[in-house]
Amino acid sequence: MDFLSSIGYLSSANRKDCFLNLMTNHFKIAVLPGDGIGVDVTREALRVLVALEAKLTDVKFTFQEHAVGAAEYLRSGDPLPAATLEACAAADAVLLGAMGLPSVRWPNGKEMTPQIDLREKLDLYAGPRPIKLYHGDDSPLKGYQAGEIDFVIVRENTEGLFSSRLSTHPSEDEARDVLRLTRQGCERVIRFAFELAQKRRRHCTLVDKANVLPSMVFFRSIFDEIAKEFPDVTTERVYVDAMALFLVRKPQAYDVIVTENMFGDILSDLAGGLVGGMGMAPSGDIGEKCAVFQPSHGTAPDIAGKGIANPVAMILSAAMMLDWLGHEQTVIGARRIEDAVQQVFADPLNRTPDMNGKLTTSGITDLIIAAL
Numbered sequence: 117m118d119f120l121s122s123i124g125y126l127s128s129a130n131r132k133d134c135f136l137n138l139m140t141n142h143f144k145i146a147v148l149p150g151d152g153i154g155v156d157v158t159r160e161a162l163r164v165l166v167a168l169e170a171k172l173t174d175v176k177f178t179f180q181e182h183a184v185g186a187a188e189y190l191r192s193g194d195p196l197p198a199a200t201l202e203a204c205a206a207a208d209a210v211l212l213g214a215m216g217l218p219s220v221r222w223p224n225g226k227e228m229t230p231q232i233d234l235r236e237k238l239d240l241y242a243g244p245r246p247i248k249l250y251h252g253d254d255s256p257l258k259g260y261q262a263g264e265i266d267f268v269i270v271r272e273n274t275e276g277l278f279s280s281r282l283s284t285h286p287s288e289d290e291a292r293d294v295l296r297l298t299r300q301g302c303e304r305v306i307r308f309a310f311e312l313a314q315k316r317r318r319h320c321t322l323v324d325k326a327n328v329l330p331s332m333v334f335f336r337s338i339f340d341e342i343a344k345e346f347p348d349v350t351t352e353r354v355y356v357d358a359m360a361l362f363l364v365r366k367p368q369a370y371d372v373i374v375t376e377n378m379f380g381d382i383l384s385d386l387a388g389g390l391v392g393g394m395g396m397a398p399s400g401d402i403g404e405k406c407a408v409f410q411p412s413h414g415t416a417p418d419i420a421g422k423g424i425a426n427p428v429a430m431i432l433s434a435a436m437m438l439d440w441l442g443h444e445q446t447v448i449g450a451r452r453i454e455d456a457v458q459q460v461f462a463d464p465l466n467r468t469p470d471m472n473g474k475l476t477t478s479g480i481t482d483l484i485i486a487a488l
């Protein structure tokens with residue numbers, strides 16, 4: 117298995133529009149630490165990137181930090197200020213920690229979710245979430261060795277059941293959420309998944325609920341159409357409820373999984389649990405022109421600022437970003453980060469408390485930096 121198939125990331129070929137000048141070696145990264153442990157883990161990912169920059173030939177990163185999230189709402193009344201959005205759109209890539217706090221809500225009581233606003237406003241339609249086991253001891257499943265669980269969930273990010281999130285109840289007696297899918301929205305995310313599968317083990321699984329929901333019959337019909345464009349990729353169609361079972365029973369059977377927004381949200385937490393928890397689950401939000409990289413976990417206010425959050429999901433998200441930037445040196449950098457994580461995780465004592473270890477957030481990062 118080559119590097120790309122192992123890391124399961126993106127590579128520049130997944131960008132439809134090579135808007136980045138790949139001759140450049142200077143990348144401007146917008147950094148949004150956000151709230152809670154977002155701040156803790158972003159600090160560590162930046163330390164890794166700075167250490168890596170010194171080891172790569174001729175690559176320069178400029179990091180510009182921007183305020184977002186619950187803290188920014190309390191300060192300015194807007195959790196995603198227009199200036200931040202513009203800076204994200206203008207940057208080569210965005211690194212995001214986590215946003216939102218249960219205690220900080222809109223006047224109507226809803227929790228704020230600026231990370232979803234960001235996906236929608238920048239049209240970051242594809243949400244790849246690599247799930248990889250780095251050591252057999254870290255899985256609640258018995259008998260799996262490092263690398264034997266290795267798949268990517270591609271979550272549709274801009275439509276689906278989440279498209280109802282800003283709607284209000286039509287009456288006192290009824291609540292309704294609409295699952296909206298468009299042909300264009302389905303085509304682009306399914307094509308993204310097939311292109312990713314071509315760089316991995318060439319197997320693409322559609323997860324839907326086509327036995328019940330007409331929207332899912334539509335989704336499946338588009339999957340079947342697009343599949344014909346990729347005769348080198350084998351396909352499978354699985355109902356979402358069965359997938360929850362199969363991911364626990366035979367996670368090794370999957371390579372790339374493409375699914376609707378809400379299904380992807382739920383299955384990616386389950387999948388994170390197979391490889392050590394949310395602290396091991398990186399993610400990207402990819403559009404035609406912009407991309408945001410962030411851990412799949414939230415702000416975990418219970419452990420924020422205590423120095424015990426697991427930064428690995430954030431560090432691996434930074435590796436995804438480097439891979440996506442697509443410069444020869446950044447792709448090498450992505451591989452070095454993943455190799456370093458692999459090396460550190462070979463010793464089962466090298467774990468943070470969420471994985472029954474004793475290392476601090478900065479302690480495990482120090483080991484990863486040393487292994488670079």
Ligand code: ATP
Pocket residue numbers: 153216394395412413414415416417418419424425426427429470
């Ligand atoms: P969201 O809805 O924004 O995803 P959430 O409330 O569902 O957030 P998280 O904030 O991701 O959930 O975390 C749930 C719990 O998992 C946390 O309270 C924390 O104990 C644990 N957790 C999550 N991420 C990490 C991490 N990186 N390191 C250690 N523990 C974590």
